[in-house]
Amino acid sequence: MPQTPIISCRNLWKLFGANPEAYLTKMPPGHSYEQILADKYIAGVKDVSLDVHKGEILVIMGLSGSGKSTLLRCMTRLHSITGGAILIEGQDITNLEERGLIELRRSKMGMVFQSFGLLPHRTVLQNVAFPLEMRGQSKHDCRARGLEMIKLVGLEGREDYFPRELSGGQQQRVGIARSLAIEPDIWFLDEPFSALDPLIRREMQDEFLRLQAMLHKTIIFVTHDFNEALRLADRIAIMKEGAIEQCDTPDQIVLKPATEYVSKFTEEVEKSRVIHAETLIDPKLKATRNPVAAHATIHAIAQRIVEDDTAAIAVAREGKIIGAMPRQAAFDILMGRGDAQNN
Amino acid sequence: MPKITRITRLGRQTQMGLLLLLMGGAITLAQAYLPDFLHRLPSWSDLWAAGLDRFFSWVQNDLGLIYVTRAIAGWLGFLIDAAANILYGKSRWPRIDALPWSAVTALVALMGWYLGGWRLALLGGFSLFWTAMVGQWKWTMETMSVIVVAAPLGFLLGLGLGIASWKWARFEAALRPILAILQTLPFFSYLLPAVIFFKVGPTAASVATIIYAMPPMILMTALGLKQVPQEVVEAGKMSGCTRWQMLVRVYLPSARTELLVGLNQVIMLSLAMVVLTSFIGMPGLGAKLLVMMNSFKLGHSFEIGITIVLLAATLDRLSKAWVVKQPKHFAKGTPWWQRHQAWLICLGVFVFFMLMAQIFPFLNQISRGDSFSVGKELDVLIKAFLGLGFVQVITGSIRWFFNIWVLVPTEQGILYLPTFAVIFIVSGLSWLLGGWRSGVIGFVFFTGVAVLGWWDRAMLTLHATLTATLLAMLLGMPLAIWAARRKRRSEVMILICDIAQTFPSFIYLLPAIMLFGITPITVILAILIFTMVPIVRYTVEGLRGVSPEITEAADMSGATRRQKLWYTQLPLAMPTIAVGLNQALMFAFFMVIIAAFIGTRDLGQEMQRTLAGTHLGKNFTLGFSVVLIALTFDIAINAWAEKRRKILGL
Ligand SMILES: Nc1ncnc2c1ncn2[C@@H]1O[C@H](COP(=O)(O)OP(=O)(O)OP(=O)(O)O)[C@@H](O)[C@H]1O
Numbered sequence: 001m002p003q004t005p006i007i008s009c010r011n012l013w014k015l016f017g018a019n020p021e022a023y024l025t026k027m028p029p030g031h032s033y034e035q036i037l038a039d040k041y042i043a044g045v046k047d048v049s050l051d052v053h054k055g056e057i058l059v060i061m062g063l064s065g066s067g068k069s070t071l072l073r074c075m076t077r078l079h080s081i082t083g084g085a086i087l088i089e090g091q092d093i094t095n096l097e098e099r100g101l102i103e104l105r106r107s108k109m110g111m112v113f114q115s116f117g118l119l120p121h122r123t124v125l126q127n128v129a130f131p132l133e134m135r136g137q138s139k140h141d142c143r144a145r146g147l148e149m150i151k152l153v154g155l156e157g158r159e160d161y162f163p164r165e166l167s168g169g170q171q172q173r174v175g176i177a178r179s180l181a182i183e184p185d186i187w188f189l190d191e192p193f194s195a196l197d198p199l200i201r202r203e204m205q206d207e208f209l210r211l212q213a214m215l216h217k218t219i220i221f222v223t224h225d226f227n228e229a230l231r232l233a234d235r236i237a238i239m240k241e242g243a244i245e246q247c248d249t250p251d252q253i254v255l256k257p258a259t260e261y262v263s264k265f266t267e268e269v270e271k272s273r274v275i276h277a278e279t280l281i282d283p284k285l286k287a288t289r290n291p292v293a294a295h296a297t298i299h300a301i302a303q304r305i306v307e308d309d310t311a312a313i314a315v316a317r318e319g320k321i322i323g324a325m326p327r328q329a330a331f332d333i334l335m336g337r338g339d340a341q342n343n
Numbered sequence: 344m345p346k347i348t349r350i351t352r353l354g355r356q357t358q359m360g361l362l363l364l365l366m367g368g369a370i371t372l373a374q375a376y377l378p379d380f381l382h383r384l385p386s387w388s389d390l391w392a393a394g395l396d397r398f399f400s401w402v403q404n405d406l407g408l409i410y411v412t413r414a415i416a417g418w419l420g421f422l423i424d425a426a427a428n429i430l431y432g433k434s435r436w437p438r439i440d441a442l443p444w445s446a447v448t449a450l451v452a453l454m455g456w457y458l459g460g461w462r463l464a465l466l467g468g469f470s471l472f473w474t475a476m477v478g479q480w481k482w483t484m485e486t487m488s489v490i491v492v493a494a495p496l497g498f499l500l501g502l503g504l505g506i507a508s509w510k511w512a513r514f515e516a517a518l519r520p521i522l523a524i525l526q527t528l529p530f531f532s533y534l535l536p537a538v539i540f541f542k543v544g545p546t547a548a549s550v551a552t553i554i555y556a557m558p559p560m561i562l563m564t565a566l567g568l569k570q571v572p573q574e575v576v577e578a579g580k581m582s583g584c585t586r587w588q589m590l591v592r593v594y595l596p597s598a599r600t601e602l603l604v605g606l607n608q609v610i611m612l613s614l615a616m617v618v619l620t621s622f623i624g625m626p627g628l629g630a631k632l633l634v635m636m637n638s639f640k641l642g643h644s645f646e647i648g649i650t651i652v653l654l655a656a657t658l659d660r661l662s663k664a665w666v667v668k669q670p671k672h673f674a675k676g677t678p679w680w681q682r683h684q685a686w687l688i689c690l691g692v693f694v695f696f697m698l699m700a701q702i703f704p705f706l707n708q709i710s711r712g713d714s715f716s717v718g719k720e721l722d723v724l725i726k727a728f729l730g731l732g733f734v735q736v737i738t739g740s741i742r743w744f745f746n747i748w749v750l751v752p753t754e755q756g757i758l759y760l761p762t763f764a765v766i767f768i769v770s771g772l773s774w775l776l777g778g779w780r781s782g783v784i785g786f787v788f789f790t791g792v793a794v795l796g797w798w799d800r801a802m803l804t805l806h807a808t809l810t811a812t813l814l815a816m817l818l819g820m821p822l823a824i825w826a827a828r829r830k831r832r833s834e835v836m837i838l839i840c841d842i843a844q845t846f847p848s849f850i851y852l853l854p855a856i857m858l859f860g861i862t863p864i865t866v867i868l869a870i871l872i873f874t875m876v877p878i879v880r881y882t883v884e885g886l887r888g889v890s891p892e893i894t895e896a897a898d899m900s901g902a903t904r905r906q907k908l909w910y911t912q913l914p915l916a917m918p919t920i921a922v923g924l925n926q927a928l929m930f931a932f933f934m935v936i937i938a939a940f941i942g943t944r945d946l947g948q949e950m951q952r953t954l955a956g957t958h959l960g961k962n963f964t965l966g967f968s969v970v971l972i973a974l975t976f977d978i979a980i981n982a983w984a985e986k987r988r989k990i991l992g993l
């Protein structure tokens with residue numbers, strides 16, 4: 001892509017321990033997680049390189065302790081960085097000093113937390129307006145913008161409530177409103193819905209997608225719930241022991257898990273509901289008759305796949321044919337038969 | 344051979360402890376043949392005192408500390424004068440008349456209502472109403488005028504130091520031993536420097552009070568700030584807070600609960616100390632109580648005692664209610680006078696009583712002559728009761744029994760022991776309890792006591808505290824075990840202890856003096872009552888804290904009640920009980936010094952004498968003797984409790 005990425009991590013390292021910088025410079029390359037652990041250091045982030053582009057939703061996904069939060073906190077510089085570099089819109093923030101960081105966060109970043117991180121002594125409105133207040137905006141501006149955000153997340157009428165007077169889902173709406181108050185370009189969410197029960201979580205995911213459809217932010221979203229990742233992601237980065245195992249679109253991850261660790265996550269997934277028609281396009285095949293939509297899931301065109309009797313089915317985007325997919329492969333996915341035939 | 348294997352199995356710690364105990368025993372047995380210095384070290388007390396005096400005078404005059412303290416005294420005096428003027432009309436700055444008692448009472452009642460409903464309104468209102476009615480308004484306000492200055496200053500200073508110790512680990516490391524010493528330093532050692540640097544009276548009193556009341560605030564502040572959830576901190580940072588904004592808008596408000604708990608403790612300790620500053624000429628409730636007790640006016644003492652207790656309960660309950668009071672939102676469109684209802688009502692009632700007080704002088708001031716005090720009548724009544732035949736028989740025989748069978752023999756015994764025997768025994772016991780560190784500390788600290796040169800008096804202090812604490816355990820533990828059997832009972836017991844713990848220590852002397860007059864038993868009894876509180880409280884909490892699964896398992900193993908208690912509940916509760924015991928000992932050291940004015944022969948007596956003069960050096964050597972003894976116990980018991988806790992996985 002010609003555009004500069006919004007966030008760019010280059011060989012990023014974050015070690016926890018007594019003297020991580022010195023250790024990292026001395027450490028022989030290719031040291032494994034266990035070897036580092038044996039030296040009494042924890043590799044929170046281990047040699048991660050990653051680009052996030054404008055308007056993209058990148059979901060970071062992995063088991064507990066795999067370093068998701070640590071990676072996210074490196075990007076926001078809530079953690080200092082042990083090695084490598086981070087660039088935000090081309091600006092190197094690896095060693096940005098405090099004043100610059102504050103400026104950056106006040107103008108570009110918003111963050112949502114797993115346990116909400118609301119200030120208990122402030123009302124909903126005061127919580128939402130908090131970042132504006134820190135910027136020194138006038139009382140009137142704070143109030144107007146705060147109310148606007150509260151309306152956006154559907155909490156009108158509750159602006160004078162205190163956090164403890166709200167349910168979990170409502171509290172997280174406050175967290176979301178607060179993180180969006182300064183109109184950030186980059187939106188960080190660390191397991192924002194993990195503390196909520198499944199029904200509310202679903203509702204909040206819809207809410208999240210609705211907001212993103214309006215706002216088009218660049219988003220880093222952390223979760224340990226693979227289904228959530230599949231629902232929300234443009235791309236998923238799967239982490240293990242501080243390193244990224246695979247970073248790809250949901251379709252590709254489900255279709256071609258790069259490692260055993262990744263395929264553990266995909267096993268339980270109903271693949272036909274994830275994989276889209278365009279993913280299966282095979283340049284060697286040709287078909288023109290009666291195309292299916294490129295962004296339709298295999299599940300959505302199940303009837304067509306079962307009833308069709310040709311070898312290739314045409315795929316079209318916005319009425320224009322862009323290729324064809326093998327019917328057998330689609331059929332196998334539909335039947336839940338593994339990816340053996342595809343590879 | 345079997346003997347040897349047994350000894351090696353005892354473990355290093357036990358061996359060493361026993362060895363030290365044996366050495367102590369050996370020295371005692373062989374004391375007739377030992378050189379003098381093993382029996383008693385020559386007294387160097389005058390040497391230390393002179394040296395310290397020279398040091399203090401150097402700090403005061405050559406370093407110029409006196410100018411600093413004079414400046415502080417000026418400011419403090421100004422604040423206290425203002426408070427005194429408003430509260431009881433002491434006619435200096437700003438020359439306003441005293442607030443009418445009725446207006447103040449109504450305000451406190453309203454505050455109680457706002458913070459905790461009608462119960463607290465009743466408590467606050469009644470306390471002050473009583474105070475006015477028995478004619479103690481002025482004394483109470485004299486006491487309060489120091490508290491309203493000292494408590495906020497103590498809060499602010501504690502807050503500042505707490506923030507500093509949270510921010511800089513070095514600072515905390517340096518502060519910790521100082522706080523440990525401050526918390527065991529006998530209060531006479533607070534008083535004398537205050538007097539020397541700040542002149543006799545309210546200013547010195549408030550300085551001593553501030554220093555005495557501050558330590559818990561420092562600890563609570565640091566604790567509260569450390570407990571602010573990580574995510575809240577990160578949310579603050581991501582909102583673009585500067586460091587100052589983080590502290591003021593994020594950390595401090597999030598630590599509100601701990602800070603207010605700290606404030607509660609500052610207030611209660613201020614009250615406790617202000618009452619005691621009567622020893623350095625601070626007028627008020629404490630001074631009157633001291634005078635009344637000294638002249639054996641039991642009725643008046645009793646009335647003042649009740650006032651102090653009511654005042655303590657009011658201050659404690661109101662400030663605690665503030666801790667739990669959470670802000671609540673108003674429905675949309677609430678008019679402003681409803682939003683600020685509480686303030687408006689306060690203002691209205693205040694103005695009302697101010698006006699009424701102009702019309703009815705009775706609502707303004709009640710002099711002693713007009714009051715409803717029944718002190719004289721009470722005095723006659725109490726003395727008549729104590730003079731009754733059977734009462735005298737009871738108190739007389741208790742006194743006789745304790746003197747002849749308990750106090751005299753044990754006192755003789757402890758004085759009979761050679762200095763080094765005591766040092767070895769103490770260090771051996773500490774070693775057994777807390778391991779080598781505690782043992783070494785015990786050795787060093789008690790040698791320090793010996794070197795400071797007040798050995799016999801120190802032993803008398805030790806004797807009084809240990810005897811009283813042991814008696815308190817003998818009485819308190821069964822009571823606590825009984826209470827812990829039922830949930831309801833233990834709740835009531837803890838509530839009683841909670842309330843009792845808010846009373847200024849001075850109060851505990853009152854019942855003891857009433858029963859036994861001015862005798863050595865009185866001291867023991869006062870300590871005993873005072874130390875019962877933590878012992879009972881922690882025993883109940885420890886026993887109730889044992890998880891029901893464990894007791895159920897014991898039940899299912901067919902344990903009898905007694906077996907269950909001995910084999911499951913007590914061992915598991917022991918670490919908690921040890922904390923209670925430790926607190927009891929610290930209380931005991933505190934009390935035994937206060938009781939000096941009854942006429943003891945220990946360190947406290949000597950310290951009290953130093954107050955009359957300017958013997959700062961002597962005062963400090965005495966004070967440090969107490970600190971060393973108290974810290975030895977503190978360290979050993981805490982080490983033991985900590986270790987047990989780890990072993991039991993609590
Ligand atoms: N401040 C810290 N000091 C030391 N170790 C840390 C610190 N923060 C995280 N770690 C360690 O780094 C590793 C990664 O932690 P991280 O919080 O990033 O995991 P995570 O993927 O977010 O897990 P979860 O799903 O539980 O939130 C863990 O092993 C953790 O123990």
Ligand SMILES: [Mg+2]
Nearest residue numbers: 068069070191
């Ligand atoms: Mg995490």
